[in-house]
Amino acid sequence: MNKSELIDAMAASADIPKAAAGKALDGMVEALTQALKNGDTVTLVGFGSFYVGERAERTGRNPKTGETITIPAAKSPKFRAGKTLKDAL
Structure with a gap:
């Protein structure tokens, strides 16, 4: 939809x-x-909650060169489904 x-x-x-x-x-x-x-945090009772999750800084690897890089910390939106929504599915 x-x-x-x-x-x-x-x-x-x-x-x-x-x-x-x-x-x-x-x-x-x-x-x-x-x-x-x-x-x-935004909570819609029966539907779920929207919140901000945090990811710590981590190391990664450039797939092309194999070079190690630092991936900075970041915030990202997350959703946790409520019981009523889970039961409906």
Whole structure:
């Protein structure tokens, strides 16, 4: 499912215009992104939690030359599914 299909499904489910569903989806994504940038966890009860995971600095190898390189530490968004979502699948 892509974004436009999700907007169509939201509009049909909530019985609202597609434009309003699109604005709602964009607003949710923006709020979720801002919360994660601030280091917060976003929990949707029954669906799951979005949080920021941290990866430590590590060494890697350039596959072409075999040279050892240092891969810097990084933060990445992660999702942990809730029980209701897991049970639905």
